[in-house]
Every structure is written in structure tokens, then in C-alpha cells.
Amino acid sequence: MRELGRPVLLSAAVVICGAVMTILDSTIVNVAIERLAVVYDARLSTIQWVSTGYLLALAAVIGLAGWAVDRFGTRRVFMTAVAAFALGSLLCGLAWSAGALIAFRVLQGLGGGLVMPVGMTILARAAGQDRMGRVMALVGVPMLLAPAIGPVLGGALLDSASWRLIFFINLPVAALALVLAARVLPRGGGEERGAPLDVLGLALLSPGLAALVAGLASPAGGALAHGVWLVLGVVLIAAFVVHALRTPHPLIDVRIFRDRVVAAATATTLLFGAAFFGSLLLLALYFQLARDLSALQTGAVLAAQGVGAMLTMPIAGKLTDRVGAGSVVRVGVALVLVGTLPFAFVAEDVPGWMLVCGLFLRGAGMGATLMPAMAAAYAAVPEVAVARAASALEIVQRAGATLGIALLAAILQHGLTVRVPGFHGTLSTVEDASPAVRSALADPLTAAAGHTFTWALILTALTLFPALLLPRRREQPDPLQAAQDLA
Template sequence: MVVVLGAVMSILDVTVVNVALKHLSEDFDAPLETIQWVATGYTLALATVIPVTGWASARFGTKRLYMLSIALFVIGSALAGTAWNAESLILFRVLQGLGGGMIMPAGMTILTQAAGPQRVGQVMSIVGIPMLLGPITGPILGGWLVDDVSWRWIFYINVPIGVVSLVLAARILKRDEPQPAERLDFLGLLLLSPGLAALIYGLATGAEKSDFGRTDVLIPTVVGAVLSIAFVLHALSRRNANPLIDLRLFKRRSVAAASGTMVLFACAFFGAMLILPLYYQTVRQETAFAAGLLLAPQGFGAMVTMPIGGKLTDRVGPGRVVLIGLAVVVLGVAGFASQLTVDASYWALGAALFVMGLGMGMTMMPTMSAAMQSLTHDEVPRASTALNIIQQVAGSIGTAFIAVLLASELEKRGLSSGGAAQTPAPAQIPPEALAKIFERMADAFQTTYWWSLALLTLAFLPALVLPRRKPAPVDAAEGTRVDAPMPMH
């Protein structure tokens, strides 16, 4: 519960704030391009701090790091609620991001080390709940707070949750045991943190502008990619005894297969889910609050299968569970893509979303479990950090890829590339012409979902290599797997 509280707070915050961006633009009398940095600044802070989490966990202890990250997040939230202009809000959101970036990897490390390989699937299903429900409940909560209370409460609401999390963490989490200090890989940090930040910024800006050829998009994207590649070469160098992220872990089949599955799944699924609220708000003319409610069936589906998927992962191995989950997700996306028309039944769309949620609950966290189950106690912090980085980057790539596809499909149908984010004004357009515009927009969304489905099916290839048996037992005295190689000194 301590870890879930922290995860809920950090993940909800992202989706809640996204709903309020337009309102913040009006309240601060600032252009939307400036207010967009309220979200972008937070994401870049996440990307900057995540790489150092693995080293900090080993150096200072996971409990201390987890409590520090929550404290930074709470302080940033309280300050953001008092913001007096757009610039101050962006600054406080960056402070939030510095804390929020460490919450998930540190929390996953705590759970994985406490559970051991035999129960990783079950604890991963627990921490997966906020990861799945955040994007669904966030728009609902954010819409209500912005419309009926005050935008400041989308930040203030984090303060009591964070305080309770800190108190419980101090009382419940196991006391940190000091370990020999590892030397921080400064060169790796100088390469990876700005590299990830530049790469994610370039992808996010390119998706927002629907143009990746712009100078202000191309330069940070290329610089970020070059720095990230340089880090990979640096981390794999034999002269680097303690790399910031231990990429040698990916030589293990289970870790590599889980990472490949996660990249393809995150690119296809999260990119597609990002444009779904857009379909409801533009094609169907729904409010942000109503669009959030219409996404709820996916969360209910995930709630049904996530505990089941966790237990099955521990009993029969993650490979079989993930393959079943992927098949169910593909069925849901196919049903969704085939009926995403201008007048599709909300009941039919809700049923397809529910099926997608069923598959999601048996795919994402079992995939994470497949990587974690093969690791020893001391390897978990670095692996948790690496997997969170992969998820962040894959989500950004998927978002950019799907956004570009949608913009391209809109342009093919005679709509502007900004049409995805712009709703035609009904009062200014004759009903017959307006109906044709909505029909072309719906067709563009539908075609984009078919592309997403094609990308999703590729995830079956690495998923076929995932372990199909339950993990080996742990030696309680040593804290390592029974079949793990003995350390050499």
C-alpha cells in the first residue's frame, strides 16, 4: 500500500494536469505553447532523474530514496498550487518531476526485493494497478476539479496523499542496510540524462507540431539519439566496472525478450490510447470529463485480470500469460478499429475497451515480471531503472509515431495537420458539410488504429521467447536464486 500510494500520486498527476492545460492557458493569459511546458517540463525532469535512481538506491538505500522522492514531489505539488504565473508553475512542475521520476523505479525495487522471484508476478500486479488506472481516472478527476473546484487543487490533492505515504513509509518499510558505496558513473550520467531529455523533448515537440523536419525538432532529437548511443557504447565498455545502467543484464534472454515486448507493446498501445480521448472530443463532440468516463471500461477490464495474471505468472511462468494477454489485446484493438466510425455505438466501443483492458492486465506487468524474476537481489535496482527508462522512451516514441500517422491520414482526407486537435465550429459550418468533416475525421482515426494493430502484432515475436516456467526458488540465506551463478571475488 505504501508503494501503491506513491505510484498513484505520481501517475495520476500526469493525466490530471493534461486535462487542465487549456484552462491554465486562459487563467494565466499565456499561449498554449508556453503552458504546454507545464507537462513537457515535468516529463523532461523525469527523464533526467530516472537514470540515477539505480545508483542512488544502492548508495543510500531504497527506503531513503523513496521517501526523498515523495518529499520532493509533495513540496513541488504544494508550490505548484500557489503558482502566480506560467513561469513559476513550470519551475515547480520541474521540481515535482525530479521527485516523481524516482518514485516508480524505487517502489518497484522495494517490492521486488521484498517478494523474491517466487512472488514477483503478484507484487507486480499490485503496482500495475495505478499504472493502468491513472490514465483513466486522471481525466475524470481532473475534469471535475478544474470545472467545479479550482485548478490549484489538481496539485493540492497530492499533499495529503504524500504526507500519508511518508508516514507509512517511515513506519512500515524495512530499514535500509548500508552497503559499500559504488562510484557514480559521472560520464554515463552526463551522456544519458541530457540524452534522454533531448530525445523525449524532440519526439514530443515533433508530435505536437506534426512535423519532424523542423530545425527545433530535428536538432534535439538527433542530439538526444547520439548521446544515448554514446552512453550504450560507454556502458558496454570493459573498462567501465560500474556503469550507470548495467546493459550487460540484457544479455540474459528473459530480460532482452521482456524489453523487446515492452517496447513494441508500449509504442502501439499507449500511442493509440492517447488519441482515443481526441476522437471522443473532436468527432463525437464530448467534453473532457465525458471522454474520461468513456475510457473507464478499460480500467475495469484490467482490474479483473491483473490479480489473475500475477498469480498465473508465478505459477506457470510469464511467457504463457503474456501471449494470452497479447492475443486478447489484439482482439480488443481489432474490434475497436473496425467500428470507430462517426456514429459508432458507445456500448460497442466500451465493450472493445473492456476486452483491451482484460488483455492489458495480463500483458504489461507479467512482462515486467519476466525480467525481474531472473535477477538476483543486488541486480534489481539497476534493472528496475533500465525498464522504467525503456517504458518512458517507448511511450514517447509511440505517442509521436501514432500522432504523425493520424496527422498524415487527416491530410490525405483534405483536413489540416492540426485537425486532430481542432474541433470544427458547428455554428459556422452548415450541418451537411460538418457531417462530412466528422466522417472524414473518424475515417482517419480508424485507419490509424489499424496501423496500431499491425505494430501490436509484432510484440508476439519477442514474447515467444519469454520464460514459460515458474522461477527458481530463492536461497533465503544468500538472497540469490538457487540456480544463479556464484559470485566471483
């Protein structure tokens, strides 16, 4: 088994800087939404577009990543994306109104949407198929820790300094990413393989993804409006798939999913992302509202997931490169199932140590599931298709997370509506309630959370079905067959 080596480690450092910057920013901003509403004297439904606008912009440009890398090269696209994100961060910190802040968050999203798929392309090309498991584990640890650190760091900045620092904090990380990228990433590349931009595909996929996110995550509109956005998104994405199967140079080549391993890894990523990342919202709400922990205490408790992932990711990465992803992923899913059980049966008398142990097992399972599954997909894709495959996998992962958050939040809110007579508020209403009201809501919230975690448990269990199709041993892709499949 080849060692990772200095070039791969340096490439991983570049990707880690870009990934942590974008992930950390998302979680920090989510903590600051209420403060921003006060600063700009804006309605909460308006200021929530600070998060939603970012998500919409991010979804709109992900599909462009593969074409841009093939046309301009990874170095140029990555540095442009990081620079755009940094410029957006600077402008957000200087924003003078809610409208300006939302507009500058869109600029951030346009850059952030390209960072991850281009970063994954950099890793796949630097590491090769036989080292993808280890390099994905290497970058996976900070990517998992960032969402846990974000709320704690954001709370500290909001309480002790200025809200503007939640955006300015991105600037030194972006500068480091740009310096490393300029020194590490090879110049040129891409132009010789440049294919024409699939304009029709872009016109179908980008609005389709944005409509899907709007239907799942937008704070505006009622059930009918959300349903219309969802249907529009699904129709546009389906039309894109039909178009992509008929054009020689699609924006994203969906024919890669004909490969059994790629299809199984993608389905595993989708279902697991929905279950795991959707339940992260539940965990934060449960510990703060039902267990009455502060944001800082909640962040400290949730860090148990990061510790579990830190311990298993390096081991899972080595095993994935040595024996294949199948067995590793199945063990990981089983660990997440066991770790989620205490939350599916939560009650006031459940000891806190048991919940912390559950969080540790969830993190350990996540470390053995998500990155090995993605590594299996990259290992099965020929190098010429890596850039566009990275866009497809990033779309699937983000769609799964967004779907899971929307689904589980809706189930939790419905559970509260059923259990609390006369309650018709939103989750933000619960968070803003007085101490007396929050105390009265503790028991019904605990019951509603347990019911919602049961659904998260079901989603996690469904992940086992595609995971069973992942290879039990490491397989080298057949270049001739891969070329025929993509032809």
C-alpha cells in the same frame, strides 16, 4: 507457492501511493493545459511546457535511481523523491506566472522520476522472484485506473472549483505515502554496497533521454528541430551503452540484457507500451471529437479498460508465479489485438456497445501483458542488480509510451491533413474548433482514427515476437550464472 504476507502488502501500499500520485498528476494536468493558458494569458505553445518540462525532468533523473538506491537505501531515496514531488505540487498550486509554474513542474519531475523505479525495487526486494507476478498485479490495477480517473477528476475540479486544486490534491496522498514509508520500509541499507557515481554515464544518459523526449514530445520547433533532438538523443544513449559495457560500475548495467528473458521482457514492454499507451490518446480524442462525448462521458467509457484489467490482473499474476509469464503474456497480447479491431475499422454506424466491449478486452489484455512481462524480467535478475534493472525497465516503459504517443499522434494529424483540404492545424486546433467545424471534421477524423488504430494494431502484433521468447514455465535464476553475466 508462498502467500504475499503482511510485509509485502504493506510495501505494495507504499508503492501504490507514490505511483498513483505521480500518474494521476500527469493526466489531471493534461486536461488543464487550455485553462492554464487562459489563466496566465500565455500562448498554448508556451503553456504546453508545463507537461513537457515535467517529462524532460523525469527522463533526466530515472537513470540515477539505481545508483541512489545502492548508495543511500530505498527508504531514504523513496521518501526524498515523494517529498520533492509534494514540494513541487505545493509550489505549482501557488505559482504566480507561467514561467514559475513550468519551473515548479520541473521540480515535480525530478521527484516523480525517482518514485517508480525505486518503488519497483522495493517490491522486487520484498516479494522475491517467486511472488513478483502477484505483487505486480496488485500494484498494477490502481496504476492503470489512475490515467482513466485523472481526466474525469481534473475536469470536475476545473469546472466546480479552482485549477490550483489539481496540484494541491497531491499533498494528502504524498503525506500518506511518507507516513507509510516511515513506518514500513526498513531503515538503512545501501551504504555497504555503495559504488562511485558514474559521472560520465550520467553526463551521457540524462541529456540523451531528455533529448529523446524533447524530440518526441516537445511542442516547440518544426520537423527539423525535432529530428535534431531525436538524433542527438539516440547518439548520446548509444554512447552511454558503449561506455556502460566498458566500465565496472555503470549508472545502468546494460549487461543484464544479455539474459534472454530480460531482453525478451524488455522488448515486449517497449512495443506494448508504445501500442497501448499511444492509443490511449487516440481513444480520448476519438470519443470526444468523432463521437461528441464530453470529457466526463469519455472517462466513463474508457473505464471499461480499467474494469477489464481489474478482472485479469490478479489471475494473470497468480498464473505468472505458477507457470511462467510466456503463455500469460501471449494470451494478453491476443486479447488486445481482438479488442483493438473494432477501432481499426471504426465508422459512424459501429455500435457503441461494440467499442465498449473492445475497450474491455483491451484492458483485460493489458492486465495480462505489461505487469507479467515486467515480473518476468525482475524474476530473472539477481537481487544485487534489481535497483539498476528497475531504472532500465522504467526507462524502456516510458520511452515506449512516449514514442507510441508521438508516433500515433503524428499519423493521426497527417491523416487529417490528407483528408481535410486546406487543414494544416495541430491536434489542439481540432480540439479548440467551433461546434460547426468539429461536426464537419467528424467523418474525416473517424477515417483518420481508423487508419491510426490500424498502426496501433500492427505495433501490438509485433509484441508477439519477443513474447514468444518469454519462458513457458517459471524458471529460477541461476545465481552463479547471473553473477558471471554481470561480471
